[in-house]
Amino acid sequence: MSLPQDVLGERAAGLPRAEAEYLPPMLATLTHNHFSSPDWIFERKLDGERCLVVRKGGKVRLYSRNRKELNRTYPELVDALRAMHAHGTPDFVADGEVVAFSGQVTSFKRLQRRMQVKDPEEARSSRVAVYLYLFDLPVCDGLDLSSLPLVDRKKVLKVLLEYEDPIRYTAHRNQEGVDYHRQACRKGWEGIIAKRRDAAYTGKRSRDWLKFKCGRRQEFVICGFTEPEGERVGFGALLLGYYDGDSLRYAGQVGTGFDNEFLRSFRETLADIERAEPPVESGQLPSKGVHWVEPEYVGEVGFTEWTGKGRLRHPRFLGLRRDKAPRQVVREEA
DNA sequence: TTCCGACAGTGGGGTCGCAAT
DNA sequence: ATTGCGACCCCACTATCGGAA
Numbered sequence: 001m002s003l004p005q006d007v008l009g010e011r012a013a014g015l016p017r018a019e020a021e022y023l024p025p026m027l028a029t030l031t032h033n034h035f036s037s038p039d040w041i042f043e044r045k046l047d048g049e050r051c052l053v054v055r056k057g058g059k060v061r062l063y064s065r066n067r068k069e070l071n072r073t074y075p076e077l078v079d080a081l082r083a084m085h086a087h088g089t090p091d092f093v094a095d096g097e098v099v100a101f102s103g104q105v106t107s108f109k110r111l112q113r114r115m116q117v118k119d120p121e122e123a124r125s126s127r128v129a130v131y132l133y134l135f136d137l138p139v140c141d142g143l144d145l146s147s148l149p150l151v152d153r154k155k156v157l158k159v160l161l162e163y164e165d166p167i168r169y170t171a172h173r174n175q176e177g178v179d180y181h182r183q184a185c186r187k188g189w190e191g192i193i194a195k196r197r198d199a200a201y202t203g204k205r206s207r208d209w210l211k212f213k214c215g216r217r218q219e220f221v222i223c224g225f226t227e228p229e230g231e232r233v234g235f236g237a238l239l240l241g242y243y244d245g246d247s248l249r250y251a252g253q254v255g256t257g258f259d260n261e262f263l264r265s266f267r268e269t270l271a272d273i274e275r276a277e278p279p280v281e282s283g284q285l286p287s288k289g290v291h292w293v294e295p296e297y298v299g300e301v302g303f304t305e306w307t308g309k310g311r312l313r314h315p316r317f318l319g320l321r322r323d324k325a326p327r328q329v330v331r332e333e334a
Numbered sequence: 335t336t337c338c339g340a341c342a343g344t345g346g347g348g349t350c351g352c353a354a355t
Numbered sequence: 356a357t358t359g360c361g362a363c364c365c366c367a368c369t370a371t372c373g374g375a376a
Contacts, residue, residue: 030367049364068363108365109348115364116350205340232344255345256368304366307347315346316367 002091002141007156011148018144020056020091020189022063026136026202028193028209034181039198041172042180045191045211047108048099049115053081053134055089055235074098075120077132077166085162090141094157095201096134096170096229109308134161135170135212149198151254177212185214190304204282215302218317221326222297223280225270227289234263235270238317240301241280241289242331250280251310251331254301257317269297284309299323 004012050065060069060081071078077098098289100111114128137157138146154172163169173180177194184192191213199208220240228236235302237255241248258266274296278285298321303312 047365064364066363112348112364113350116348118350209341226345228344230344237345238370253346256366257345302367303346309347311347313347328366 002143003087003143003160004140004143004145004156005301006087007159008148008152011152012143012145015113015143015145015147018139018146019142020054020139022052022054022061022067022164023093024067024137025050025052025065025095025204026209027205028211029205029207030211030213032049032214034178035175035194036175036179038175039196040194041174041176041197042177042212043135043170043172043193043195044184044189045193045213046097046099046170047106047190048097048111048130051077051096051098051132051286053092053094053096055081055094058082058089070098072118072120073115073123074130074132077130078180080164080167081132084164086160088141090160091139092137092141092160093139094134094160095136095138096132098130098132100130106190114328128275129166131166131168133168135171136201138203145202146201148200150195150201151197181212181214184212185241188214190214207310213304216305217300217302218296218332219321219324220254221248221277221293221295221329222270222293223248223250224290224292225267226253226255226286226291228263232263234258234265235262236289238299239280239286239292240299240312240315241295242329243327245333248280248295249310249331250278250283250285252312252315253286254299254312254315254317256315257302295326298322298326298329 052063054061060078064070099106102110106264110128114126117123137153141158158169181192191211194207194210194212196208220242222238223241224239226236237253239253240251242251273296275292275294278292279295300318302316302322304314307313
């Protein structure tokens with residue numbers, strides 16, 4: 001009797017066999033169409049590093065999204081996964097996310113330095129505590145569970161291990177996606193992931209997993225642009241700023257969200273107001289292929305958060321704003 | 335016929351390591 | 356000693372093409 005059969009009974013009958021080894025992780029698709037549905041479950045969106053666990057014959061290997069081995073970066077997670085009391089000692093492949101916390105919120109910023117560490121001893125002595133949230137189980141006890149409904153895989157995942165920090169099970173909420181998304185944004189989370197209850201584990205980007213993100217957006221003064229590269233037309237990115245009193249502060253660049261028509265026509269518009277000196281306060285400013293312009297235009301930009309250096313993370317251009325004067329553009333806090 | 339999924343290509347911030355300056 | 360670049364992480368988005376609906 002295998003563990004999946006133990007937990008699921010008849011539903012686990014006739015599953016194909018599978019070895020516990022690396023497989024490409026399933027990815028979610030971004031959407032702005034938020035909904036509630038009894039056919040979907042909703043998990044907190046964790047902002048960290050994707051991590052696939054392969055446990056085989058008592059050996060544990062961790063893999064990144066691109067199949068890089070993470071054992072030397074997170075040795076304490078490997079130890080924990082090896083030492084944890086499991087029901088039996090089944091081989092399995094589990095999918096999850098490594099995170100670090102800043103207060104109650106997962107913080108990519110805090111994880112970032114830790115992510116680069118390759119020496120296990122240095123990793124163990126790091127002050128950045130990491131946790132591994134597991135949320136799927138495509139292979140367990142020699143059986144390929146990928147064709148099962150997601151909720152059945154999660155049921156097996158939940159009883160598979162006796163969860164103890166730093167390994168955690170990713171809980172979900174049923175049905176109430178809209179309400180959960182609102183709560184997530186209020187708590188300062190990155191968003192939530194909607195998953196179809198009966199979705200198979202497909203190992204590619206799928207619409208069975210959807211991202212509902214808590215986006216931030218605000219206007220910025222356009223201070224310049226960069227030259228396009230490769231096949232790109234018009235310009236590469238727009239340089240952004242905002243007013244702090246009388247001085248214009250640099251906020252980073254935005255290089256996506258434009259179509260070819262806008263790239264061409266706005267380049268011509270900006271060419272008329274070029275100036276030699278940056279309108280923003282000096283500091284760490286880009287220099288390669290940069291053109292500065294008079295701070296006359298205002299654009300709306302979506303982004304996930306401000307970085308430690310006062311730049312925008314994951315910026316995308318949403319459109320020009322004709323109804324706001326540049327001098328009115330200031331940094332808005334959450 | 336129209337729509338969707340997959341892919342390539344362009345762009346962002348941040349970190350680290352290594353080579354060129 | 357400093358700087359630049361590529362390789363990793365995290366991404367968003369546009370354009371294109373072929374197959375599914």
